Amino acid sequence: MTATGLADTFGPDERDVLRTLFDTIIPADEATPGGWDGGVARLLDEHLQDFMSWARPSLFHALSDLEKAGFSHAASSHAARERLISSLPQETLGALLRIAYEGYYAGTSAPAGWATTGFKPVPLGVSPLDPDPAASIRxxxxxxxxxxxxxxxxxxxxxxxxxxxxxxxxxxxxxxxxxxxxxxxxxxxxxxxxxxxxxxxxxxxxxxxxxxxxxxxxxxxxxxxxxxxxxxxxxxxxxxxxxxxxxxxxxxxxxxxxxxxxxxxxxxxxxxxxxxxxxxxxxxxxxxxxxxxxxxxxxxxxxxxxxxxxxxxxxxxxxxxxxxxxxxxxxxxxxxxxxxxxxxxxxxxxxxxxxxxxxxxxxxxxxxxxxxxxxxxxxxxxxxxxxxxxxxxxxxxxxxxxxxxxxxxxxxxxxxxxxxxxxxxxxxxxxxxxxxxxxxxxxxxxxxxxxxxxxxxxxHSHGIAMASALGGPNVKTPDGPGHSVATVQFVHGQHKIWGGGVMFDLPAPYPLLKAQVGQFASPPVRFGQAHKTWMRDSRVFPGALSMVQEIPHxxxxxxxxxxxxxxxxxxxxxxxxxxxxxxxEAAEYMASRCREWVQELGGESIFTMAAPGxxxxxxxxxxxxxxxxxxxxxxxxxxxxxxxxxxxxxxxxxxxxxxxxxxxxxxxxxxxxxxxxxxxxxxx
Missing domain, CATH: 3.50.50.60 (FAD/NAD(P)-binding domain)
Known part of the structure; x- marks a missing residue:
């Protein structure tokens, strides 16, 4: 990794503290590295000067607050470090979790969190193709x-x-x-x-x-x-x-x-x-x-x-x-x-x-x-x-x-x-x-x-209605293309609310979205070993999505x-x-239908969303x-x-x-x- 953003922004001691901080948020285990080496350091080093520049103030605030709280990357136990991180102001903690999730579960290419969650962008044994694009004239x-x-x-x-x-x-x-x-x-x-x-x-x-x-x-x-x-x-x-x-x-x-x-x-x-x-x-x-x-x-x-x-x-x-x-x-x-x-x-x-x-x-x-x-x-x-x-x-x-x-x-x-x-x-x-x-x-x-x-x-565009469960049967896999089955029961016909819309199953979330959803689990799994275990072992829970006819304003x-x-x-x-x-009205109606479908499937702790265009x-x-x-x-x-x-x-x-x-x-x-x-x- 070429040191650019990190070395130009933080001193060696500060970088050591950041390493410990993100390795506490996402700890290492026998199979995969912790947050720092698993993608966070690379993301910050490569992009702290451009699209990750928003993170700099939060990192400085975190370093200051942790120093005042007596955070020591050398002496503190893992449990003690977790307690100190939990005591950070919510705005700072939220920013740190966002940095950790984006670096470890998304990144710009193959972060360690993909292996943690079992996410395989290309099936084993498949060699990706890269055909030449269409010829463009000068x-x-x-x-x-x-x-x-x-x-x-x-x-x-x-x-x-x-x-x-x-x-x-x-x-x-x-x-x-x-x-x-x-x-x-x-x-x-x-x-x-x-x-x-x-x-x-x-x-x-x-x-x-x-x-x-x-x-x-x-x-x-x-x-x-x-x-x-x-x-x-x-x-x-x-x-x-x-x-x-x-x-x-x-x-x-x-x-x-x-x-x-x-x-x-x-x-x-x-x-x-x-x-x-x-x-x-x-x-x-x-x-x-x-x-x-x-x-x-x-x-x-x-x-x-x-x-x-x-x-x-x-x-x-x-x-x-x-x-x-x-x-x-x-x-x-x-x-x-x-x-x-x-x-x-x-x-x-x-x-x-x-x-x-x-x-x-x-x-x-x-x-x-x-x-x-x-x-x-x-x-x-x-x-x-x-x-x-x-x-x-x-x-x-x-x-x-x-x-x-x-x-x-x-x-x-x-x-x-x-x-x-x-x-x-x-x-x-x-x-x-x-x-x-x-x-x-x-x-x-x-x-x-x-x-x-x-x-x-x-x-105008489309409204979006959705229902997703945080518990229930394991009926989805990460395999593409993501959606599989649809119903047009509420597209016009006798159950019509301004044309309604098609409904289909939600795809398995990409690892970054799954990490974000974990904050709403019961109990929440935001960071630490419990978070990493949940990311590795939790199922792909069911959900349904509707593309809702939008009435132009x-x-x-x-x-x-x-x-x-x-x-x-x-x-x-x-x-x-x-x-x-x-x-x-149409989006709210279709959100209720999505919820009805997921509930009948056995989904638990269902939340819904109705978003007109x-x-x-x-x-x-x-x-x-x-x-x-x-x-x-x-x-x-x-x-x-x-x-x-x-x-x-x-x-x-x-x-x-x-x-x-x-x-x-x-x-x-x-x-x-x-x-x-x-x-x-x-x-x-």
Whole structure:
């Protein structure tokens, strides 16, 4: 370990005290080292000068308080040291536990706590693959003109680019994120997509800000190199969210396209029907499932509620204990259950392996490339046409247009290195497709002076409802992909509360989350030998999660901040809004249903959570350039074309008037394919 942060901050005696302190919080045993050598020292040494800098004041306070209390790393017994640590101010103790847990159970790669808990990110005998990423051109190789510029290489953008290139159009696909290798996007539980803590690897990065309007009138600056959860938890890399998703590949139900007609429009809501129904999107769902690769059971209770022309291209992932036991509990309640459809190979397909059930599917790239995203399916096909070029680490900062509704091209800004000044190039284009996500898409449209007053409005995501037990039967294992079984008993139908939402089993927690949960056990196990024993021996207790249909609030909006710009000079997004009371009602109702399921399963000491969508959005953000038949109530027409323009289209979740009671990835891709094909029909 190269001494940087620790040696520059603490003297030798102080470091000895810190070693003893963290070895008391997490003691060594015959199998694994204590906290200091097990990951804490490495984390602090490598990152005390950057994302762990918050810990320095707490460490100094702890050293001072322990010295006053007579803490001696040489003479005190272990029990005496534990008592002294317990006597520290709660704020200081809380910070020390956070440091210990993050270093020992998360870290940036393979800390000792993984072995303590039996966590294996890759199954024994599996050699991880690291395929070469898709070829990206250099800025100097960008041509002056393209038929279409597609902005954003995520779920929608890549599908649209592939459709257009296959139809003969010359396409430039521009992605702001890096062209990461798979190995860069797994195994880091602090900076990975689902760590949500620090400088997320596939996040926005330093200099990219957002402004959040708080309910009390104040504002908060959200840093792109800070917490991924606070910023919005959007993956920014080639493949977008499909690169790091868990791959749940649901179709929306027919009722999801007619929410206003089905339930009425509550006051202060922007709830509206889609301008078309399920039947319009069904053939595109069929194509996406085949071309992406989805594993599922077309005869299941869930799938039969969405008419389809044939089976899934692959069988459902194998049965497991969770599916069996949750299924039996649901049956006793009179509920049907089904295997979850996943965009994951259940059998080898298209030259890529079947799922090996790694323990870190969600938020990480697949160790054997069995997880299907646009980066390893639609993108290679787009590039293989010879008519699609991928440009990464580049930002479209403005759509150029003639002021009369016709776009003429795009201004693209890039850097040749982290310290290099930004450079600019301009390309002309016959049409543009914007697929940057439900915050960045309206930001670009507004910056460019395009669109009507509905651009940025109707921002919503999903509510989350959850019930988790701290005791009960051992029905879960750490094996991936994490979820296994679902019920759609409360998606519309007779048990409807604003559309409800799908429910499924909670995955086994990653070691860091398990350590945090231990503080709520009975009795609490916060540190010391009791904590380490609990981490090693406790079961994976059951839990259930619901993706709850969110009712968009009239106050929820993405706009431009008039005072702040990012490092490229582009106005930053300003976010505001509160959850609609209907969303709160739906989330609370579904939390009760989750609790009912876990209780029937035998869960003990159950706690529930109901969280309607947040104004800063999340990975399921939607609605900010919604489709509609009337420009007075929508931002885009039914084909995805921005109202009052002739050649600017949107092809991401911004188009969704409502976002269903399911993960929306499959719907984003199906609608993007539809938009691209309609573009071609209009061109003819």
């Amino acid at each position: 800025p100097e190789h960008v041509r002056s003109h393209y038929d279409v510029v597609v902005v954003g290489a995520g779920a929608g953008g890549v599908v649209a680019a592939r459709e257009l290139a296959a139809a003969g159009r010359e396409v430039l696909l521009v992605e702001r994120g890096a062209n990461h290798r798979n190995s860069e996007l797994r195994g880091n539980h602090l900076q990975g997509k689902r760590a949500e803590l620090y400088q997320v690897t596939a996040g926005a990065g330093e200099g990219d800000l957002r402004i959040l309007e708080n309910q009390d009138g104040t504002t908060t600056t959200l840093a792109g190199n800070g917490s991924g959860q606070a910023y919005g938890l959007n993956a920014m890399t080639v493949g977008g969210g499909t690169r790091l998703w868990q791959g749940m590949a649901w179709r929306f139900y027919p009722e999801d396209f007619a929410m206003a007609s089905t339930y009425g429009v509550p006051p202060d809501s922007t709830l509206a029907d889609w301008p078309f129904g399920y039947d319009e999107l069904a053939p595109y769902y069929d194509q996406i499932e085949q071309q992406l690769g989805v594993s599922g059971d077309a005869a299941s209770a869930m799938a039969t509620r969405t008419p389809r022309t044939g089976p899934y291209p692959m069988p459902a992932l194998p049965d497991d204990m969770a599916r069996a036991q949750f299924g039996k509990a649901a049956a006793r309640l009179g509920w049907d259950t089904s295997p979850i459809p996943f965009a994951i190979n259940s059998v080898p397909r298209n030259g890529r392996a079947a799922c090996v059930r790694c323990a870190q599917c969600v938020g990480h790239s697949c160790p054997v490339d069995a997880k299907n995203g646009t980066q390893n399916t639609f993108l290679p096909r787009a590039l293989a046409t010879g008519r699609c070029s991928l440009l990464t680490d580049a930002r479209v900062t403005e759509i150029l247009h003639d002021g009369k509704g016709r776009a003429t091209g795009a201004r693209i800004v890039f850097r040749r290195g982290n310290t290099s000044p930004p450079e600019e190039l301009q390309v002309t284009a016959d049409a543009l497709v914007i697929a940057s996500g439900a915050i960045e898409t309206p930001r670009l449209l507004l910056t460019s002076g395009l669109g009507n007053d509905w651009v940025g409005r109707n921002h 009239a106050a929820a909006r993405v706009s431009l901040d008039t005072q702040r710009t990012d490092t490229l000079g582009m106005p930053v997004a300003r976010l505001r809004g509160t959850p609609h009371p209907a969303s709160v 947040a104004p800063q959005g999340a990975e399921h953000s939607a609605g900010t350039a919604r489709l509609g038949a009337d420009p007075h109530s929508s931002a885009c027409d039914p084909t995805g074309r921005l109202w009052h323009t002739s050649n600017v289209y949107v092809a991401d979740a911004s188009l969704h008037p409502t976002n269903g009671g399911f993960n929306p990835g499959l719907t984003v891709m199906a609608n993007a394919m539809r938009v691209a094909q309609l573009m071609q029909e209009e061109r003819r």
